Amino acid sequence: MSAPNKSFDPVEVTTLSPEALAGFVQEAIAAFAAASNLEELKEARLAHTGDRSSLALANREVGALPPAAKADAGKRIGQARGEVNQALESRTAELEAARDAALLIEESVDVTTVMPATRGGRHPLTTIQEQVADVFIALGYRVAEGPEIEAEWLNFDALNIAPNHPARTMQDTFFVGNEDSGVVLRTHTSPVQIRSMLTQEPPIYVICPGRVFRTDELDATHSPVFHQVEALVIDKGITMADLKGTLDHFASAMFGEGIVTRLRPSYFPFTEPSAEVDLQCFVCRGASIDNPEAACRTCRSEGWIEWGGCGMVNPKVLIACGIDPEEFTGFAFGMGLERTLMFRHGITDMRDMVEGDVRFTRAFGLGV
Amino acid sequence: MKVPVSWLRDYVAIPESLSGRDVAELLVGVGFEVEGVETVGDVRGALVVGRVQSIEELTDFKKPIRFCQVEVGSSNGHVDTPGIRGIICGARNFAEGDLVIIALPGTTLPGDFTIGTRETYGRISDGMICSQRELGLGDDHDGIMILPAGSAAPGDDAFPILGLGDEVLDIAVTPDRGYALSIRGIAREVAIAQGIAFTDPADALPELPESNGTPVDVDSEDRAACDLIVLRTLENFNPAAPTPDFIKSRLAAVGVRSISFAVDVTNYVMFELGQPLHAFDADKITGKIRVRRAVAGEKLETLDHVVRELSTEDLLIADDSGALSLAGIMGGLTSEISETTTRVVIEAAHFDAVDSAKSSRRHKLSSEASRRFERGVDRMLPPVASARAAELLIQYGGATYVGLAGVETAPDLVHVSFDPEHPGRVAGRSYDVAATKATLVALGCHVDDAKSPWDVRVPTWRPDLSASIDLVEEVIRIDGYNNVPTRLPVAPKGAGYTAKQKLMRRSGLFLAGRGLAEVRNYPFMGQSEFDNLELASDATRRHALKLANPLSDEQPFMRTTLLPGLFAALTRNTSRGFNDAAIFEIASVSLPTPAQPATGITNPPRPSVNGRPSEGDIAQLEALLPAQPTYVAGVLASGAWSDAIELVVSLASELGVEVSVRAADVAPWHPGRCAQVVLGDRVIGTAGEIAPRVNENFGLPKRTVAFEVDLDALVLHANVTPSAPRIWTFPIAKEDIALVVAKNVAASDVLDTVRVAAGELLEDIRLFDVYEGAQVPEGHKSLAFALRFRAADRTLSAEEVASARQAGIEAAAAKFGASLR
């Protein structure tokens, strides 16, 4: 507090002396620093920058100074105020940051309490069909479909499966109505190939995934209702080399870069030559063969896994579909999708794919 | 087909260095599937041939015992009696001078039974005289094994004589390769694979003595079904003659039980050459043998003691008294070889493959013979095989030869025109022409390569080779499929998935994203399920196709609805503790027309396969099939009735289809909580809560909810290229209104009325609350709607909004008596 002016000489106005002003500034800074929250800082601000503060009172006395001294004193007060305001600002920022930090700490939660929602899922037999189709769509193929209840002619006769073939009995095939009805539950997706050839001019590049039926009892490795995917290519100059190249590409796409297939001679009425398709073991890549140290459960240490059947389309099949075998040749192959899923995903029991337990489907999410 | 390697060695000089596994590898290389390699007998140590020098009968014991002095060769005798061993034996079926099998001390027999030198019955027994059973060679325990006189010398190693240590391959034979159901056929393949010489056992007709007497005569009345039959008659056969051990052990190795010498011979020759044979007791044959079709009402008791009603399509071997055997399948009891048979007729014939297959199937009777005839038997074999059998009966059974009778239609030998470049065109590489010819010759073809294309006469044992492509397969197979190169063909530009395929996929993704788990059920259902669904007796969903041979008699129908399968899957889940299970399925159902009877028609069209069927033929085939639309259905164990409806409406919306719902009463739903889903003017599905009674019938949780929709119909109307909306940015005006209407008024009707009346300023309207209770009159409900108004070009004035709102309210009041709450 300044005493009433005794003189108009500025040097005699003690409140305006540099020392006094420095003192005011120091007091203010100390008071700001002492404020431990924004409320206390507000009080300190009012005390040190308000109308009744030392600096404000000192400023009032400037007016009484002679003009020569006014400028000088005004400048000093301005400086002092600047220092005080700067200190106030920085302390305000500090305390606001502290307040915000405290608030965020107070609002903290236990982030580990979050549980996943009960999720749905798509059956792996659905999504593996899509995965296979994706591989062949990328090559320019078309996905062909056909009915599950099928004309016997399309399921057997057109595929060079003679009327006396053992598969064409109630022992192996479901007949609709009676054994002479001409209608069966398709035993393979091959009638879709026939439908493709009957409705489309070559070149034909199709992939046919779907549900098929044979009269097996359900057990850990068989199901009377199962799924296949078949491919059919009819074009000029198609050879067995094209078949092998396509199978190798398919194997790589499904099981990893560099995985190949091998062919073993076999017999199917609808292909000639015919072969069994073995898949190189994608787990050990053959390293388990004759190597008990590195035994492989996936391929039983044989290095190869039986995967499907294939061959060059029998000219008789082409003829039955009105395609000239002198002009066009083709190949076809087919695999069981349950089996593929089983060895690829470690499914040990066929029944898991049949029963519809939500745990099974959910494990596969929206796709494989 | 089980194949002892030692038997193969009779016809192909397999190098001694090759093990059974090596031979298996050779066969795998040319395309056979070898399922296993087993070793015969589990004998370790020394087995030698012995000759019984003297027998001392010991009679002081409960049973008679023999102490034998046995010559065992100079190197195998006892130290004190060089060349001789004294051995105790309990069997009595041998005599001094017989050749027997001796297990020397230290030898271990099957069952881990080690022979030692021991004192027994007061003598030192210095080895063991073995029976077939003790050696693990069969069940024959009538006594010890006796080798044919002169067939070996004392001291000879008995292992090769008995086939012990022989390796047996188990080969899976594909149905086109009937010839491989014989040692002859497999030996040829081994020879080709290894590039070594093959001696065809069928090349030379065994030499038989001059005919002496009148053989049983024969005729074939059906030359298409039986173009060749040969009978060889023998007499003076000793019915007690034992089967020689080499035949017994080989039959045991291929898995055939020894029955009697005559029957064993027919089996032995069948395995050796591939020709099924049948042995008759000639004294039980009346008159002449004839091959003929059965007549109506005829019966035959076959060797398996089944009395079979014969079809007029069955081919028989018969005599003047009636049927003797089912040709090519199984013999009959009346003419069977017995323990008193002295006159034997060996029948060898060539039967049509299709005929044999049909008969075998008709009688559900598959035999070694029928398996071979179905796959095709070498047309040239019957004379050779019957002679081979006669030779064995004469040599080991004391029989004398009477003679041959037979009838034959000259065979058509199959010639194939073959371009030697053809294999290369199929494989995508070239094959050496000389090697190609060599392969065909090794297979048994006669190749005339002076002609172009080649004229190839295929061997009679390969009925599967009838066209050039068949020979191509053989050339590529023998060279090895591994030698075919690889190339990825370039397909023409593809168009990707069809819109329908993409929408099907999107539907599954949508439902799975909403928390439902997909299941894939069997498409079968039963009568009880129709009933449990509480379907009306004349409901169209009861018209289902019936399988002739269902997996289970409980479920003979093809499903017309996905719901029963989903219900069963849901109860499996809830019983396993998943009370909130929600599942769905996307699959086809089959909906026959009234003209398609559940039991099918009986005379379907069967177009020729010698060319493309006509459009008319194809249409006729299609007409056989029911409609098979794809449905989507879902079942929720713990959802609300509204969830089921909402899922359908939202799925439709996801596919860009606007559907509406209306109250309905459709089984199996709750009549008060059931909505039909309508697209245009067609009902495409149903959703809501399942009726309590149905829940009970299926064991479902209370208040299970479900939906089922024709997904094909949704997808057909999907909007796959929606137009972009204009996004107006003028301020929105929000108004909520609550309208009280009678309880039976459908909210959707009120909503539609308000929407239309409020005009184009109304951007959106949603129902957000339904209230029934004290605040509204009895029998009424309050519907709360949220209205959003916006204009394209201006900020709406309060008056404009109020007037649009009022128009909506008045329209609802006029149409439904709605009052503002």
Ligand SMILES: [Zn+2]
């Ligand atoms: Zn492996």
